[in-house]
Amino acid sequence: xxxxxxxxxxxxxxxxxxxxxxxxxxxxxxxxxxxxxxxxxxxxxxxxxxxxxxxxxxxxxxxxxxxxxxxxxxxxxxxxxxxxxxxxxxxxxxxxxxxxxxxxxxxxxxxxxxxxxxxxxxxxxxxxxxxxxxxxxxxxxxxxxxxxxxxxxxxxxxxxxxxxxxxxxxxxxxxxxxxxxxxxxxxxxxxxxxxxxxxxxxxxxxxxxxxxxxxxxxxxxxxxxxxxxxxxxxxxxxxxxxxxxxxxxxxxxxxxxxxxxxxxxxxxxxxxxxxxxxxxxxxxxxxxxxxxxxxxxxxxxxxxxxxxxxxxxxxxxxxxxxxxxxxxxxxxxxxxxxxxxxxxxxxxxxxxxxxxxxxxxxxxxxxxxxxxxxxxxxxxxxxxxxxxxxxxxxxxxxxxxxxxxxxxxxxxxxxxxxxxxxxxxxxxxxxxxxxxxxxxxxxxxxxxxxxxxxxxxxxxxxxxxxxxxxxxxxxxxxxxxxxxxxxxxxxxxxxxxxxxxxxxxxxxxxxxxxxxxxxxxxxxxxxxxxxxxxxxxxxxxxxxxxxxxxxxxxxxxxxxxxxxxxxxxxxxxxxxxxxxxxxxxxxxxxxxxxxxxxxxxxxxxxxxxxxxxxxxxxxxxxxxxxxxxxxxxxxxxxxxxxxxxxxxxxxxxxxxxxxxxxxxxxxxxxxxxxxxxxxxxxxxxxxxxxxxxxxxxxxxxxxxxxxxxxxxxxxxxxxxxxxxxxxxxxxxxxxxxxxxxxxxxxxxxxxxxxxxxxxxxxxxxxxxxxxxxxxxxxxxxxxxxx
Numbered sequence: 001x002x003x004x005x006x007x008x009x010x011x012x013x014x015x016x017x018x019x020x021x022x023x024x025x026x027x028x029x030x031x032x033x034x035x036x037x038x039x040x041x042x043x044x045x046x047x048x049x050x051x052x053x054x055x056x057x058x059x060x061x062x063x064x065x066x067x068x069x070x071x072x073x074x075x076x077x078x079x080x081x082x083x084x085x086x087x088x089x090x091x092x093x094x095x096x097x098x099x100x101x102x103x104x105x106x107x108x109x110x111x112x113x114x115x116x117x118x119x120x121x122x123x124x125x126x127x128x129x130x131x132x133x134x135x136x137x138x139x140x141x142x143x144x145x146x147x148x149x150x151x152x153x154x155x156x157x158x159x160x161x162x163x164x165x166x167x168x169x170x171x172x173x174x175x176x177x178x179x180x181x182x183x184x185x186x187x188x189x190x191x192x193x194x195x196x197x198x199x200x201x202x203x204x205x206x207x208x209x210x211x212x213x214x215x216x217x218x219x220x221x222x223x224x225x226x227x228x229x230x231x232x233x234x235x236x237x238x239x240x241x242x243x244x245x246x247x248x249x250x251x252x253x254x255x256x257x258x259x260x261x262x263x264x265x266x267x268x269x270x271x272x273x274x275x276x277x278x279x280x281x282x283x284x285x286x287x288x289x290x291x292x293x294x295x296x297x298x299x300x301x302x303x304x305x306x307x308x309x310x311x312x313x314x315x316x317x318x319x320x321x322x323x324x325x326x327x328x329x330x331x332x333x334x335x336x337x338x339x340x341x342x343x344x345x346x347x348x349x350x351x352x353x354x355x356x357x358x359x360x361x362x363x364x365x366x367x368x369x370x371x372x373x374x375x376x377x378x379x380x381x382x383x384x385x386x387x388x389x390x391x392x393x394x395x396x397x398x399x400x401x402x403x404x405x406x407x408x409x410x411x412x413x414x415x416x417x418x419x420x421x422x423x424x425x426x427x428x429x430x431x432x433x434x435x436x437x438x439x440x441x442x443x444x445x446x447x448x449x450x451x452x453x454x455x456x457x458x459x460x461x462x463x464x465x466x467x468x469x470x471x472x473x474x475x476x477x478x479x480x481x482x483x484x485x486x487x488x489x490x491x492x493x494x495x496x497x498x499x500x501x502x503x504x505x506x507x508x509x510x511x512x513x514x515x516x517x518x519x520x521x522x523x524x525x526x527x528x529x530x531x532x533x534x535x536x537x538x539x540x541x542x543x544x545x546x547x548x549x550x551x552x553x554x555x556x557x558x559x560x561x562x563x564x565x566x567x568x569x570x571x572x573x574x575x576x577x578x579x580x581x582x583x584x585x586x587x588x589x590x591x592x593x594x595x596x597x598x599x600x601x602x603x604x605x606x607x608x609x610x611x612x613x614x615x616x617x618x619x620x621x622x623x624x625x626x627x628x629x630x631x632x633x634x635x636x637x638x639x640x641x642x643x644x645x646x647x648x649x650x651x652x653x654x655x656x657x658x659x660x661x662x663x664x665x666x667x668x669x670x671x672x673x674x675x676x677x678x679x680x681x682x683x684x685x686x687x688x689x690x691x692x693x694x695x696x697x698x699x700x701x702x703x704x705x706x707x708x709x710x711x712x713x714x715x716x717x718x719x720x721x722x723x724x725x726x727x728x729x730x731x732x733x734x735x736x737x738x739x740x741x742x743x744x745x746x747x748x749x750x751x752x753x754x755x756x757x758x759x760x761x762x763x764x765x766x767x768x769x770x771x772x773x774x775x776x777x778x779x780x781x782x783x784x785x786x
Contacts, residue, residue: 030057030123030124030125031055031056031057031058031059031060031063031089031123031124031125032055032056032057032124032125032126032127032530032737033053033054033055033063033065033087033089033118033121033124033125033126033127034053034054034056034118034126034127034129034130034131034598035051035052035053035054035116035118035127035130035131035132035133035598036052036053036054036130036509036512036513036597036598037052037130037133037505037508037509037597037598038129038130038133038134038600039133039134039135039136039505040133040134040135040136040505041135041136041138041498041501041502041505041506042102042135042136042137042138042502043137043138043140043499043502044102044103044104044105044137044138044139044140045104045140046102047101047102047104048099048100048101048102049099049100049102049135050097050098050099051097051098051099051100051116051133051135052095052096052097052509052513053065053087053095053096053097053098053118054094054095054516054532054598055089055093055094055095055096055124056094056530056531056532057124057530059089059091059092059093059094059520060091060092061091061123062088062089062090062091062123063088063089063121063122063123063124064086064087064088064089064120064121064122064123064124065086065087065118065119065120065121065122065124065126066084066085066086066087066118066119066120067083067084067085067086067087067098067116067117067118067119068082068083068084068116068117068119069082069083069084069100069114069115069116070114070115070116070117071114071115072112072113072114072115072134073112073113073114073273073277074112074113074114074135074137075112075114076114077103078103078179079102079103079109079112079114079137080100080101080102080103080114080135080137081100081101081102081103083098083100083101085098089124094516094520095513095516098116100116100135102137105141106141106145106146107141107145107174107177108139108141108142108143108144108145108146108174108492109139109141109274110139110274110277110278110281110492111136111137111138111139111277111278111281111496111498112136112137112139112277113134113135113136113137114134114135114137115132115133115134115135116132116133116135117131117132118131118132119131129600130598136498136502138498138499138502142493143174143488143489143492143493144167144170144171144173144174144485144489145170145173145174147170148162148166148167148170152489152493155490156486156490159486159489159490160486164360164482164485164486167482167485167486167489168309168478168481168482168485171306171310171485172310172313175267175270175310178270180266181263181266181267181270184261184262184263184266185263185314187257187261188258188261188263188314189314189317189318191254191257191258192258192314192315192317192318192321193318193321194250194251194254195251195254195318196318196321196322196325197325198247198251199322199325199326199463200325200328200329201243201247202244203329203456203459203460204329205240205243205244206452206455206456206459207333207450207452207453207455207456208240208452209240209452210450210451210452210455211224211450211451211452211453212224212227212228212452213228213233213236213237213240263311263314264307264308264311267307267310267311268303268304268307271303271306271307271488272299272303274492275295275298275299275303275488275491275492276299278491278492278494278496279295279491281496281497281498282494282495282496282497283494283495283496283497283500284497284585284586285495286494286495286496289494290491290494291375293374293375293378293379294371294375294491295491296378297371297374297375298484298487298488298491301371301374301484302484302487302488303484303488305480305481305483305484306481306484306485306488308477308480308481309477309478309480309481309482309484309485310481311477312474312475312477312478312481313474313478315470315474316471316474316475316478319467319470319471319474322463322467323345323464323467326341326460326463326464326467327341327342329456329460330457330460333453333456333457334449334453334454334456334457336440336443337436337440337457337460340432340435340436340461341460341464343432344428344432344461344464344465344468345464345468347428348424348425348428348468348471348472351421351424352472352475355417355421356475356479358417359417359418359421359476359479360479360482362410362413362414362417363414363479363480363483364482364483365410366407366410366411366413366414367480367483367484368483369403369406369407369410369411370407372403372406372407373400373403373404373407376399376400376403377400380396380400418476421472421476422469422472422473424472425465425466425468425469425472426465426469428465428468429461429462429464429465429466429468430465432461432464432465433458433461433462433465436457436458436461437458440454440457497587500587501584504584504587504592505597507592508594508595508596508597509597511594512535512596512597512598515535515536515596516532516535519531519532519534519535520532522534529736529740532596532598533561533562533739533740534560534561535561535596536558536559536560536561537558537559537560537561537593537594537595537596537697537742538557538558538593538594539555539556539557539558539591539592539593539594539769540556540591540592540594541554541555541556541590541591541592542554542555542556542581542588542590542591542592542593542769543555543588543589543590543591544574544577544581544586544588544589544590545589550767551574551577551767552574552577552578552581552762552767552768552769553766553767553768554591554768555591555767555768555769557760557769557770557771559742559758560740561599561696561739561740561742562723562726562740562741562742563723563742563743563757563758564719564720564723564742564743564745564755564756564757564758565742565743565744565745565756565757565758565759565760566745566746566747566752566753566755566756566758566759566760567579567744567745567746567760567762568746568747568753568759568760568761568762568772568777568782569761569762569763569764570762570764570780571780572764573762573763573764574762574764574767575746575762576701576746578762578769579603579699579700579701579744579746580603581593582601582603582697582699582744583601583602583603583699584601584603585603595697598696598739599695599696599697599739599742600695600696600697601695601696601697601699602623602690602693602695602697602698602699603699603701604686604687604690604698604699604700604701604703605701606701606702606703606705607701609679609682609683609685609686611674611677611682611685615651615673616644616647616648616651616673617632617648617651617652619685619689620632620636620644620648620685620688620689620692621689621692622689623689623690623692623693624692624693624694627692629652630729631692631729631730632648632692632729633645633648633729634728634729635688635691635692635718635728635729636648636688638714638717638718638721638728638729639684639687639688639714639715639718640711640714641681641684641685641688643677643681644681644684644685644688647673679706680706680707680711682706683703683705683706683707684715687700687703687715687718691718691722691727691728691729694727694728694730694741695741696739696740696741696742697741697742697743697744698722698741698742698743698744699743699744699745700719700743700744700745700746701745701746702745702746702748703715703719703745703746704716704745704747704748704752705748712751712752716752716755719743719745719755720755722741722743723740723741723742723743723757726738726739726740726741727741747782748782749782750774750777750782753774753777753782754774756774758771759771759772759773759774759777760772761777
């Protein structure tokens with residue numbers, strides 16, 4: 001690891017600023033302070049995390065560094081307690097630690113992160129990379145709550161056994177527990193009642209208009225004159241007209257404020273970000289069980305439907321508020337109609353309870369068919385080349401048509417159910433208005449009920465019918481949210497590899513500490529490097545199997561840091577598996593692979609050679625966005641990537657002209673640079689971005705398989721430079737300040753293996769790994785990756 005501060009750094013300033021040249025001092029006699037790992041894990045139930053710092057160098061004299069916590073996805077006061085302070089290393093001390101408290105809550109959350117940063121070194125310098133570390137806080141609660149933990153452990157069957165209404169209620173509580181969403185929801189609900197108050201005002205005004213203002217009968221003229229608000233009926237009419245208009249300014253303002261709250265957007269972002277973050281932490285088994293298309297639908301579609309369900313509950317509160325306003329109005333003005341006001345909602349609730357199951361079943365079936373169509377399209381897009389090469393276009397079109405027809409048939413059934421259900425509130429309103437007219441006519445005719453109150457009561461019944469229709473639509477949205485909620489509940493409770501990573505991380509940290517103590521007592525000339533670099537990479541009692549198939553068994557071997565190690569073995573011997581174990585993409589069933597925690601490990605797979613839909617610059621620097629331009633160019637030059645150098649120079653020129661960031665391109669031209677790339681160039685880009693990131697341990701699967709003999713030599717030389725110079729494109733004068741670079745790779749030929757410092761051979765029959773000499777290599781030892 002490159003262990004020195006950037007040029008221009010002074011105590012109290014940020015130890016790393018974008019755009020500062022990535023160069024190193026020619027000489028350095030100050031000790032280096034950094035964290036012992038780029039990543040730490042803590043379960044929220046633990047309450048606190050101890051973060052280790054290491055000191056490398058002479059250990060002479062007292063040194064100090066400042067530290068502070070920094071928000072990321074996890075926020076101070078919610079996920080952890082903010083902390084800052086000073087760490088002091090006394091004379092001879094090589095290790096120190098700080099304690100950060102995490103907050104344990106009963107509310108579910110995905111794994112959220114925060115950072116801890118070092119700054120302000122006194123009499124020392126900071127590690128270039130590990131002046132900052134990330135902390136993952138593991139939440140063991142269930143989504144949406146742990147109330148149904150036992151059922152949720154059973155997977156899909158357990159989720160189906162939970163009442164969808166109860167599961168949705170738990171989701172509402174979770175959503176409401178989010179501080180910002182809670183604040184905005186309360187505001188949204190309060191603002192939503194303003195329109196109901198306006199309705200109450202207009203009903204009172206309507207009675208006043210009929211019974212007072214426009215009541216010109218001779219018998220009541222004198223009495224109504226006394227009830228006028230102003231001196232004349234005309235002036236009163238003007239005031240009443242104003243009372244209709246003026247509140248609309250306030251209602252308009254409130255509507256705009258409700259839009260600005262963006263409660264829907266925040267809720268959807270909450271669901272989508274949690275689902276995305278969860279997926280990125282899925283275990284290997286979970287990723288195998290869940291197709292990527294399922295996750296995509298969950299994030300894009302299901303999250304939106306669940307958000308609509310949450311917003312529908314807010315609308316439902318507004319509907320209930322209107323019902324209460326109308327009931328209160330009837331109680332004040334016409335108590336005899338109160339019975340009808342009670343019967344109407346009761347009838348509506350009975351109807352909903354009887355029909356909701358039918359609607360839910362049809363809606364769930366329709367959602368399933370819609371998901372089938374989306375998944376089929378995504379799969380065809382992903383495997384278009386296979387479909388085209390095997391002339392399967394007509395077959396795929398026929399299958400797509402069949403799936404669409406099935407969806408249409410279910411959609412028609414859904415429309416029929418919804419149409420019939422939507423007619424019920426209209427029938428209910430018409431029946432109650434008709435019955436009330438016939439029933440209350442005698443009271444109006446004999447004068448015991450005023451015409452204004454009679455007409456206002458009819459208006460109430462009509463408003464109720466409209467609100468029932470609106471309420472039914474709202475409940476429909478809630479009902480539509482049940483299926484996506486069940487799906488998201490399943491996905492958000494799938495297993496992750498976080499606890500495995502936590503255990504491995506802590507085991508490596510403990511072993512690193514022990515081995516550091518052992519090597520710190522050894523004599524070593526600082527001109528030769530640091531004693532910490534003497535810690536070996538070790539494989540101890542390593543065993544791994546897929547199901548019943550044993551791949552590796554009780555493997556024990558080690559190598560010093562700063563070696564180029566070739567992994568050989570017959571076809572099917574497990575080279576691919578072993579490299580994935582080294583790269584920590586899978587984990588041993590028994591034993592362990594020890595790599596000191598302060599060494600960053602990058603695993604570069606041989607298959608896919610993925611490129612993001614980004615500019616060339618951003619693809620190359622995806623793991624190190626603040627990389628120095630000259631460093632990137634030197635890596636490309638070393639790999640003889642003239643075409644990419646031209647693309648990068650063009651992008652940098654565009655950036656300079658437009659004042660934008662590296663690699664700025666106009667929309668629509670972002671990936672055109674990829675169109676003419678050869679497979680060889682793609683493979684080199686794959687390797688180049690790893691070299692630009694410059695990890696201390698690089699694991700390469702078949703890195704030379706895509707090249708001819710001449711290109712092999714170029715790439716091998718760059719690989720050797722990475723190891724010998726402790727990074728590509730970095731000055732040799734400061735090499736001793738950098739951590740050694742170790743490279744593991746699988747060669748395709750004996751000539752490639754000859755460049756390695758060490759050769760590890762996997763014995764296919766004995767399932768073990770042994771160190772062999774180049775002269776002992778056989779032809780079968782360079783078999784394909786298993």
